[in-house]
Amino acid sequence: MSKQTFNWIGKPIPRRDALEKACGSTKYASDFFLPGMLWAGVLRSKYSHALIKRIDTSKAKALAGVEAVLTHDDVPHPRNNRYGVIVRDRPVLCDDKVRYVGDPIALVVARTIEEVNEAIALIEVDYELLPVVSDPVKAIEPGSVKVHENGNICRKTRISFGDVEAAFSKAVEIVENTYRTGSQMHFFLEPEAGVAYLDEEERLTLVVGGQGPYKDRLEICQTLGIPEDRIRVITPPVGGAFGGKDDVTVQLHLALAVLNTRKPVKLVWSREESCIAGLKRHSSIVNMKTAAGSDGSLIANKVEIIYDTGAYAVLGPTVLDVAIENCSGPYRIPNIDIQGTLVYTNNHVASAFRGFGVPQVMFAIESQMDILAEKLGLDPIEFRLRNALRKGDIGPFGNKLEGAVGICEALEKARKNDLWMNRARYKADDRPWIRRGVGFATGMKGYTLGALPDKGSAKIELTDYGKFVVKVSTTEIGQGMTIAFAQIAAEALKCEIDEVSIVFADTLQTPDTSVTSASRQTYLGGNAIIRAAGKMLALLLETAEKELREPKAQFEARSSEMVSKRSGRKISYGKLAEKIRSRNIPKEVVGTYAIPHVEPIQGSLEIPHLFYMFACALALIEVDTLTGRVEVIKLVSLPDAGRVINPQTFEGQIEGATVQGIGYAIMEETQIDQGVLKTPNFSTYLIPTIKDAPEIEVIPIESGEETGPFGAKGIGEIGLVPVAPALINAIYNATGTRLYEIPATPERVYWTLKTGNIVNKEEKSTMKQVSGTPTCLMRREIDYQL
Numbered sequence: 001m002s003k004q005t006f007n008w009i010g011k012p013i014p015r016r017d018a019l020e021k022a023c024g025s026t027k028y029a030s031d032f033f034l035p036g037m038l039w040a041g042v043l044r045s046k047y048s049h050a051l052i053k054r055i056d057t058s059k060a061k062a063l064a065g066v067e068a069v070l071t072h073d074d075v076p077h078p079r080n081n082r083y084g085v086i087v088r089d090r091p092v093l094c095d096d097k098v099r100y101v102g103d104p105i106a107l108v109v110a111r112t113i114e115e116v117n118e119a120i121a122l123i124e125v126d127y128e129l130l131p132v133v134s135d136p137v138k139a140i141e142p143g144s145v146k147v148h149e150n151g152n153i154c155r156k157t158r159i160s161f162g163d164v165e166a167a168f169s170k171a172v173e174i175v176e177n178t179y180r181t182g183s184q185m186h187f188f189l190e191p192e193a194g195v196a197y198l199d200e201e202e203r204l205t206l207v208v209g210g211q212g213p214y215k216d217r218l219e220i221c222q223t224l225g226i227p228e229d230r231i232r233v234i235t236p237p238v239g240g241a242f243g244g245k246d247d248v249t250v251q252l253h254l255a256l257a258v259l260n261t262r263k264p265v266k267l268v269w270s271r272e273e274s275c276i277a278g279l280k281r282h283s284s285i286v287n288m289k290t291a292a293g294s295d296g297s298l299i300a301n302k303v304e305i306i307y308d309t310g311a312y313a314v315l316g317p318t319v320l321d322v323a324i325e326n327c328s329g330p331y332r333i334p335n336i337d338i339q340g341t342l343v344y345t346n347n348h349v350a351s352a353f354r355g356f357g358v359p360q361v362m363f364a365i366e367s368q369m370d371i372l373a374e375k376l377g378l379d380p381i382e383f384r385l386r387n388a389l390r391k392g393d394i395g396p397f398g399n400k401l402e403g404a405v406g407i408c409e410a411l412e413k414a415r416k417n418d419l420w421m422n423r424a425r426y427k428a429d430d431r432p433w434i435r436r437g438v439g440f441a442t443g444m445k446g447y448t449l450g451a452l453p454d455k456g457s458a459k460i461e462l463t464d465y466g467k468f469v470v471k472v473s474t475t476e477i478g479q480g481m482t483i484a485f486a487q488i489a490a491e492a493l494k495c496e497i498d499e500v501s502i503v504f505a506d507t508l509q510t511p512d513t514s515v516t517s518a519s520r521q522t523y524l525g526g527n528a529i530i531r532a533a534g535k536m537l538a539l540l541l542e543t544a545e546k547e548l549r550e551p552k553a554q555f556e557a558r559s560s561e562m563v564s565k566r567s568g569r570k571i572s573y574g575k576l577a578e579k580i581r582s583r584n585i586p587k588e589v590v591g592t593y594a595i596p597h598v599e600p601i602q603g604s605l606e607i608p609h610l611f612y613m614f615a616c617a618l619a620l621i622e623v624d625t626l627t628g629r630v631e632v633i634k635l636v637s638l639p640d641a642g643r644v645i646n647p648q649t650f651e652g653q654i655e656g657a658t659v660q661g662i663g664y665a666i667m668e669e670t671q672i673d674q675g676v677l678k679t680p681n682f683s684t685y686l687i688p689t690i691k692d693a694p695e696i697e698v699i700p701i702e703s704g705e706e707t708g709p710f711g712a713k714g715i716g717e718i719g720l721v722p723v724a725p726a727l728i729n730a731i732y733n734a735t736g737t738r739l740y741e742i743p744a745t746p747e748r749v750y751w752t753l754k755t756g757n758i759v760n761k762e763e764k765s766t767m768k769q770v771s772g773t774p775t776c777l778m779r780r781e782i783d784y785q786l
Contacts, residue, residue: 007490007491007494008487008488008490009643009710010646010647011647012647012648013483013646013648015482015483015649016482016483016486017237017476021237026237028209028236028238028239029194029195029207029209029235029238030190030191030193030209032236033195033266034197034264034266036264037195037263037264037266038109038110038111038261039109039110039113039116039265039266039267040107040108040116040253040254040257040267041107041117041119041120041267042104042105042253042267042277043104043105044102044103044273044276044277045098046101048099048100048101048132048134048346048674048675049097049099049100049130049145049675050098050130051096051127052094052095052098054124055105055123055125055126057069057071057106057123060119060120060122060123063110063122065110065111065112066108066109066119067109067111067261067263068107069106069108069109069123070093070107070108070109070257071093072095075092075256078222081093081095082223083222084313085215085314085315086314087312089312091103092224092252092253093105093106097130099147099311100310100348101677102277102677103311104253104277105125106123107253107257108123109260109261130145131145132675133147133345134346134347134673134674136283136308137285139152139343140152140153140341147311147344147345151344153342153344154316154317155313155320155340155341155342156341157320157324157603157604158337158340159324159336159337159397159603160338161335161336161396161397161398162334162335162336163335164291164301167299167335168291170293171292171293171299171300172292172293172376173291173292173372173375173376174290175289175371175372176287176288176289176290177288177368178286178287178288178740179288179360179363179364179367179740180285180741180742181286181360181724181742182668182669182670182742182743183280183282183283183308183350183670183672184280184664184668185278185668185685186240186244186278186353187275187668188239188240190209191268191270191273191274192245192269193209193250193269194206194250194267195207195208195254195264195265195266195267196208196254196255196257197258197263197264197265202230203230203231204220204230204231204258204259205231206220206234206251206254206255207236208234208250208251209235209236209245209249210233210241210245210475211235211238211241211243211245211475211516211517212235212514212516213233213473213475213505213507214473214507214514214515216248216251217231219248220233220248220251220252224255226255226259232506232507232508233251234505234506234507235473235504235505237476238478239478240477240478241475241477241478241516242353243352243354243517244279244352246315246352246515247279247314247351250268250269253267254267271680271681271682272680275677275679275680275681275685277349279314279349279350279352279353280351280353281350281664282307282316283308283347284307285305286303286304286305286327287304288302288304288327288365288368290368292372292375292376295386296386296387297332297387298332298333298372298387299333299335300333300335301327301328301333301335301337301365301396302338303324303328303336303337303361304338305324305338305339305340305361306341307320307340307341307357307360308343308347309342309343309345309350310346310348310350311344311346311347312344313342314350314352315352315356316350319351319352319356320341320342321340321450321605321606322356322357322358322446322606323357323361324338324340324604325608325609326357326358326444327364327365328365328396329365329366329369329442330388330389330407330442330444330614331387331389332387332389332396333387336397346675347675348672354716354720355445356518358443358445359664359720359721359724362441362443362444362724362725363724363725363742366442366443366726367725367729367738367740369384370441370729371738380440380729381411381415381440384411384442385408385411385412389405389407390408391404393405397607399598402610402611403610403612403706403713404708405614405640406614406640406642406701406702407442407444409640410442410614410615410616410638410639410640411442411616413701414616414618417636417699419618419620419634423438426438426620433626434622434624435622435623435735436620436621436622436623436633437621437732437733437735439619439727439728439729439730439731439733440617440619440726440729441725441729442614442615442722443613443617443721443722444615445613445718445721446609446612447519447714447716447717448520448524448609448714449520449606450597450600450607450609451597451599451604451607451608452597452600452605453594453597454514454597455514455592456472456511456514456524456593457513457591457592457593458472458528458529458531458590458591459510459532459588459589459590460489460493460591461587462536462539462573462577462580462587463577464577464581465574466499466573466574466575466576466577467495467500467501467573468489468493468495469500469501470486470503470529470532471502471503471510472502472511472525472528472529473504473505473507473510473512474504474513474516474521474525475504476504476505477516479521479649479653480646481516481521482504483649484522484526484645485529486500488526488530488709488710489502492530492534493537494537494557494559495560495573496559499560499573518714519714519716521716522708522709522713523611523705523708523709523712523713524593526708526710526712527709528591528593529591529709530591530593530709531592532590532591535590536589537557539585539589540557541562543580544562544571546579547575548562548564548569548571560573562576595611596610596707597610611705611707611714613639613640613713613714613717614639614640614701615639615640615718615721617636617637617638617658618726619634619723619727619729619730620634620694621730621731621734622734623731623734624746625735628745628746628751628752628753629749630727630746630749631694632662632694632727634694634697635723637658637696637698638699639654639698639715640701640703640715641701641702641712641715642702642704642705642708642711642712643702643705643708643712645709647700650698653715653719654696654698655696655698655719656719657716657717657720657723658696659692660720661719661720662688662723662727663687663688664720664742664743665727665742666727666742666743666744667686667687667688667692667743668743669686671684724742731749735753739752
């Protein structure tokens with residue numbers, strides 16, 4: 001990437017929200033209290049699958065303090081009590097039956113949360129229990145009990161290029177394995193929450209944690225039949241989302257409560273409710289058959305993917321698309337045959353989660369790559385370099401890679417990293433029960449919405465004092481967009497960064513910058529801001545031309561001034577703002593950016609993307625062979641950033657993604673038995689703490705995305721994608737035993753080392769000891785106590 005001199009881009013400017021967040025003064029959606037506010041709560045199904053025969057709310061309605069008890073009969077039916085972004089299959093409040101433990105049945109509104117809970121306990125529901133569909137493989141067998149009347153296949157597709165069977169016949173090495181990944185919960189610090197009220201114009205107003213206020217408004221409008229101009233959605237700072245708030249959570253229930261009581265209402269999910277009713281990462285079964293030729297080139301990849309979407313589709317159909325698109329990794333493979341199936345079950349609902357379907361398949365392909373490299377006698381990184389994609393290459397789906405492709409540079413830097421070059425030294429350990437290993441993996445994922453139309457807008461307002469207010473509907477979910485957008489705007493406007501303020505996520509005040517997802521807000525919002533800045537500079541230039549009576553072509557913007565290159569005369573933005581105001585010229589401009597895209601290929605919804613993220617990960621781990629516990633000592637992440645806007649926020653994003661990836665790989669096990677979640681809180685579902693965080697080294701690859709704002713590209717998800725396969729490859733390097741299922745919990749690692757097989761749940765329950773060695777320490781709190 002060519003070197004450019006910037007005033008603000010690439011500088012570690014402190015985050016504007018850092019101090020107030022550290023001090024606890026930031027107001028999240030759950031922190032808002034309004035005069036006369038009521039509380040709401042939801043009665044949720046206690047069964048995984050059952051017909052609803054009767055709902056009796058009379059006792060709950062009679063309870064003192066209760067203002068309303070609402071069921072499906074109280075839901076306006078312009079969409080038949082159903083909502084959903086892609087498939088409208090999800091009831092606002094269940095009418096015919098429940099499909100998972102946590103399905104909403106009734107909404108209670110009362111003066112206090114205690115009265116809400118008491119009233120919920122008084123609601124009587126008669127059920128007719130149905131067989132539970134919990135196994136996605138059995139769910140698609142003929143004669144299986146149907147979760148939805150149209151069957152249990154939510155989506156099925158097959159995409160092929162080339163001739164895989166002919167390629168297999170010519171292969172030198174073929175590796176075929178089945179990989180399984182568990183579900184993962186978002187476990188954001190702030191659970192789903194919001195308040196809603198009618199403003200002075202009787203407009204329904206929601207202050208709610210989410211990832212797209214315009215998307216939330218549209219869902220409320222379409223589902224409840226309220227005109228868009230009668231709804232305002234405000235998204236305050238969000239205490240984490242990771243895709244789990246990409247769909248509506250409390251929004252529809254808050255709207256119903258306010259419309260029925262005409263009073264302000266607050267709804268906050270408990271931690272257990274968030275775990276039970278909140279969205280999850282799709283569990284998966286991936287069968288992959290990969291072939292290499294005599295020269296070490298990949299020649300074919302045949303893949304069968306099954307994703308369990310749970311009771312409802314949500315974003316599952318596009319998650320499956322993204323999995324299909326990335327299951328061959330960042331490699332040139334001329335022959336592919338990929339079949340994907342998205343399955344309804346009575347398990348908990350799955351949807352978007354950081355990586356959006358990619359971590360599951362990347363675990364598979366990157367395990368295959370290490371196995372093939374060993375069979376071919378090649379260094380794992382060298383093998384990947386031989387097959388890595390370059391800019392201008394034709395990808396597996398016939399798409400030309402137009403955007404920046406930094407995977408080769410990342411591979412080269414990984415190969416020269418001290419951890420890789422001296423891995424034999426790092427593996428040494430004097431403790432006989434400890435095995436150390438170094439693992440490597442790559443990652444790839446498209447950013448933006450791929451082949452789907454995708455655009456966003458930004459406004460810039462010139463204040464009376466020559467400063468700027470940037471308005472975007474992007475949500476601040478902890479990723480640091482506030483300071484990134486301020487840096488982009490200040491660079492584009494040629495002003496001081498303190499002269500730029502940001503207004504976020506309000507459908508009444510900000511334009512639609514689209515939903516904050518798909519690692520694309522720096523790219524999309526940044527480009528929209530640059531276009532708006534161009535219009536603002538044009539306005540300032542025209543005014544400077546009139547005031548100084550010199551051709552505007554002679555002026556350049558510099559340090560909050562318009563300066564004549566010919567005469568040296570200058571005029572400040574503040575003076576220009578005064579002149580613009582005196583002439584009653586509009587002081588606000590709008591910039592819109594439409595992301596380039598191509599038409600989707602046959603059999604897909606959004607394949608292919610034009611722009612991709614890439615990353616490599618190196619991991620040093622140690623395995624305690626007595627307990628099966630895996631400890632990550634060091635992880636080196638090499639993400640392709642395009643260009644780093646802010647090194648501090650960039651490193652924070654990658655470090656956070658890395659730790660979340662560690663949780664996915666070796667700790668976080670969502671245990672579901674016949675549709676019942678057994679891990680609904682912090683004591684049963686283990687997420688990484690500071691004790692589990694290793695030394696993390698972040699090495700940015702600046703490939704320079706020509707279409708990105710000052711060369712930047714998306715990076716929000718890619719830091720997580722290669723972590724799991726890097727750790728699993730490291731476990732193999734340490735022990736000589738390969739795992740084909742994650743998370744690699746102590747129990748799973750221990751029994752794999754002992755038996756060479758991954759034990760199933762039935763076997764786990766009966767296991768006590770092997771060869772006199774105690775079973776692994778299952779829970780971190782037990783480990784710490786010891």
